[in-house]
Amino acid sequence: xxxxxxxxxxxxxxxxxxxxxxxxxxxxxxxxxxxxxxxxxxxxxxxxxxxxxxxxxxxxxxxxxxxxxxxxxxxxxxxxxxxxxxxxxxxxxxxxxxxxxxxxxxxxxxxxxxxxxxxxxxxxxxxxxxxxxxxxxxxxxxxxxxxxxxxxxxxxxxxxxxxxxxxxxxxxxxxxxxxxxxxxxxxxxxxxxxxxxxxxxxxxxxxxxxxxxxxxxxxxxxxxxxxxxxxxxxxxxxxxxxxxxxxxxxxxxxxxxxxxxxxxxxxxxxxxxxxxxxxxxxxxxxxxxxxxxxxxxxxxxxxxxxxxxxx
Amino acid sequence: xxxxxxxxxxxxxxxxxxxxxxxxxxxxxxxxxxxxxxxxxxxxxxxxxxxxxxxxxxxxxxxxxxxxxxxxxxxxxxxxxxxxxxxxxxxxxxxxxxxxxxxxxxxxxxxxxxxxxxxxxxxxxxxxxxxxxxxxxxxxxxxxxxxxxxxxxxxxxxxxxxxxxxxxxxxxxxxxxxxxxxxxxxxxxxxxxxxxxxxxxxxxxxxxxxxxxxxxxxxxxxxxxxxxxxxxxxxxxxxxxxxxxxxxxxxxxxxxxxxxxxxxxxxxxxxxxxxxxxxxxxxxxxxxxxxxxxxxxxxxxxxxxxxxxxxxxxxxxxxxxxxxxxxxx
Ligand SMILES: Nc1nc2c(ncn2[C@@H]2O[C@H](COP(=O)(O)OP(=O)(O)OP(=O)(O)O)[C@@H](O)[C@H]2O)c(=O)[nH]1
Ligand SMILES: Nc1nc2c(ncn2[C@@H]2O[C@H](COP(=O)(O)OP(=O)(O)OP(=O)(O)O)[C@@H](O)[C@H]2O)c(=O)[nH]1
Ligand SMILES: [Mg+2]
Ligand SMILES: [Mg+2]
Numbered sequence: 001x002x003x004x005x006x007x008x009x010x011x012x013x014x015x016x017x018x019x020x021x022x023x024x025x026x027x028x029x030x031x032x033x034x035x036x037x038x039x040x041x042x043x044x045x046x047x048x049x050x051x052x053x054x055x056x057x058x059x060x061x062x063x064x065x066x067x068x069x070x071x072x073x074x075x076x077x078x079x080x081x082x083x084x085x086x087x088x089x090x091x092x093x094x095x096x097x098x099x100x101x102x103x104x105x106x107x108x109x110x111x112x113x114x115x116x117x118x119x120x121x122x123x124x125x126x127x128x129x130x131x132x133x134x135x136x137x138x139x140x141x142x143x144x145x146x147x148x149x150x151x152x153x154x155x156x157x158x159x160x161x162x163x164x165x166x167x168x169x170x171x172x173x174x175x176x177x178x179x180x181x182x183x184x185x186x187x188x189x190x191x192x193x194x195x196x197x198x199x200x201x202x203x204x205x206x207x208x209x210x211x212x213x214x215x216x217x218x219x220x221x222x223x224x225x226x227x228x229x230x231x232x233x234x235x236x237x238x239x240x241x242x243x244x245x246x247x248x249x250x251x252x253x254x255x256x257x258x259x260x261x262x263x264x265x266x267x268x269x270x271x272x273x274x275x276x277x278x279x280x281x282x283x284x285x286x287x288x289x290x291x292x293x294x295x296x297x298x299x300x301x302x303x304x305x306x307x308x309x310x311x
Numbered sequence: 312x313x314x315x316x317x318x319x320x321x322x323x324x325x326x327x328x329x330x331x332x333x334x335x336x337x338x339x340x341x342x343x344x345x346x347x348x349x350x351x352x353x354x355x356x357x358x359x360x361x362x363x364x365x366x367x368x369x370x371x372x373x374x375x376x377x378x379x380x381x382x383x384x385x386x387x388x389x390x391x392x393x394x395x396x397x398x399x400x401x402x403x404x405x406x407x408x409x410x411x412x413x414x415x416x417x418x419x420x421x422x423x424x425x426x427x428x429x430x431x432x433x434x435x436x437x438x439x440x441x442x443x444x445x446x447x448x449x450x451x452x453x454x455x456x457x458x459x460x461x462x463x464x465x466x467x468x469x470x471x472x473x474x475x476x477x478x479x480x481x482x483x484x485x486x487x488x489x490x491x492x493x494x495x496x497x498x499x500x501x502x503x504x505x506x507x508x509x510x511x512x513x514x515x516x517x518x519x520x521x522x523x524x525x526x527x528x529x530x531x532x533x534x535x536x537x538x539x540x541x542x543x544x545x546x547x548x549x550x551x552x553x554x555x556x557x558x559x560x561x562x563x564x565x566x567x568x569x570x571x572x573x574x575x576x577x578x579x580x581x582x583x584x585x586x587x588x589x590x591x592x593x594x595x596x597x598x599x600x601x602x603x604x605x606x607x608x609x610x611x612x613x614x615x616x617x618x619x620x621x622x623x624x625x626x627x628x629x630x631x632x633x634x635x636x637x638x639x640x
Pocket of ligand 3: 149
């Protein structure tokens with residue numbers, strides 16, 4: 001499903017290498033060009049693609065020159081496949097373990113991100129996810145800015161049968177966040193999710209507000225919620241959020257559409273932060289766990305590459 | 312980047328393909344860094360190539376000027392509206408051409424994928440219309456997303472307060488809503504009828520966000536269009552979107568046309584996108600390429616630009632500004 005299109009293109013570039021009897025520079029460059037074009041069309045950051053291209057080329061060349069034995073042509077092609085696969089995996093895998101909520105204690109999760117990227121929807125999905133796994137879960141609506149924000153939380157939390165907290169009259173999100181977390185902590189909720197307003201790096205005040213909320217609720221994990229369709233602004237925005245809110249995980253939303261999520265992947269690379277879930281629809285159960293290697297193999301639609309890696 | 316790429320071209324002679332190739336490649340990469348979709352960057356660069364190929368130029372400066380001018384001209388051509396963008400004019404024209412004692416109100420439908428800013432920018436447009444002396448009915452036809460109706464209710468309440476505070480007593484703005492779970496096309500129809508009876512000038516129809524590949528939802532939107540035949544169908548897209556801009560616009564336009572044509576209902580059969588509203592302009596610095604991608608795909612004008620979260624953060628597109636931003640390093 002997800003990224004299948006991109007996978008097809010990368011696959012066909014690699015298999016065109018497979019068909020040629022030998023691999024010379026020209027063929028390798030042609031295949032790499034095809035792969036990079038596919039990545040660029042999927043919104044992977046332009047600079048990131050350039051560096052991936054040169055890393056793959058260097059690695060492959062070193063490997064090819066190392067084993068100059070003509071008889072092992074097939075293995076030499078596998079080198080190309082494996083290098084590409086590894087580089088793609090490392091694009092989405094910063095090698096950092098995300099926070100794991102623990103039962104019997106309060107785990108505070110705070111959602112931040114750009115306007116309209118899916119924070120509020122994702123907060124409810126997360127609450128449902130953890131609730132199903134036996135955590136007592138709730139949501140604090142600390143968005144006092146967006147028109148109808150509390151109604152949105154109230155309605156979707158009610159639908160999901162999840163406890164919620166918010167206010168129609170209090171205008172300071174820091175106060176609401178602190179009150180809500182305090183209340184739910186006392187009531188021994190195990191997953192307390194704090195939803196915040198959308199914001200962007202160009203508005204200093206909005207970022208300062210986010211830092212204040214964070215200071216007030218001391219989240220165990222802050223999550224950046226990012227829309228799969230974001231283009232070249234992903235890097236700068238996610239870097240700024242990382243600096244101000246030090247998020248420890250990313251959730252990429254709207255993966256049920258046609259978007260390949262390359263911008264979101266670039267945010268992973270820019271902030272060295274793992275993706276933990278994908279949002280795959282507007283309904284409360286449309287949330288999938290994310291894992292780098294299965295994700296890339298699925299994207300490439302290739303069991304055989306997976307096999308190579310396990311060798 | 313400009314000095315950089317054109318320094319590869321020297322001397323005084325005809326520009327050849329071979330010389331142009333690396334220049335065009337660098338130009339394409341530059342455009343993509345500005346968030347122009349790859350496919351569109353390709354096409355722009357192709358047209359610049361056609362322009363320059365075989366052209367006779369002298370000296371470094373001459374070449375630099377030629378390349379820059381060709382790119383600038385190509386972008387300007389794409390962005391320059393081919394139809395009128397004067398909404399007030401067409402609203403007034405419709406009203407004055409009507410022979411009825413209670414004229415049919417002018418209607419605008421806002422469509423687009425999830426979370427791009429349809430409802431917020433609809434409210435900004437309402438504010439702008441009110442300031443221009445028009446009376447506005449807001450139709451809440453997103454009957455799906457939690458809080459969608461209340462969101463518009465808050466905006467209409469704010470706008471009423473703002474309007475009331477204005478000199479001259481302010482203009483009427485009202486919300487038309489039927490709650491959640493109902494058929495959006497039917498609510499839009501009732502809203503237009505209500506606006507006609509109550510002499511509103513304009514009806515702004517808010518719709519639920521949807522993914523362009525979601526056929527049932529695209530069919531439902533097409534039905535709303537076919538039944539109500541709005542005066543303008545405005546696609547709302549965000550400046551943040553990357554390559555998806557192409558697919559979103561192609562499919563929204565195609566699906567609206569195809570599905571509304573085959574629905575067999577109403578006067579709005581075969582209608583597509585009439586114009587765009589590009590939001591979140593304030594979040595992308597000078598990476599404004601999405602505007603170019605969107606206009607290239609539809610050939611329709613950008614009617615408004617959203618550049619913030621307050622009612623006054625709505626602007627008209629300045630083609631010169633975008634060209635500058637796209638050419639900048
Ligand atoms: N198709 C699809 N839509 C989604 C997904 N996640 C969220 N949405 C939709 O995206 C839109 C925006 O979602 P919200 O949850 O309101 O976004 P937000 O980040 O809280 O927005 P602000 O609070 O205004 O910044 C809504 O229409 C949601 O239904 C997803 O995974 N897939
Ligand atoms: N920075 C910025 N934010 C904007 C702009 N326009 C809208 N927003 C914000 O984007 C978020 C989503 O806006 P909505 O109007 O709810 O979007 P929508 O398209 O109606 O969303 P759905 O109905 O859920 O599909 C809100 O937080 C808005 O305040 C803009 O021009 N700049
Ligand atoms: Mg929200
Ligand atoms: Mg809306």
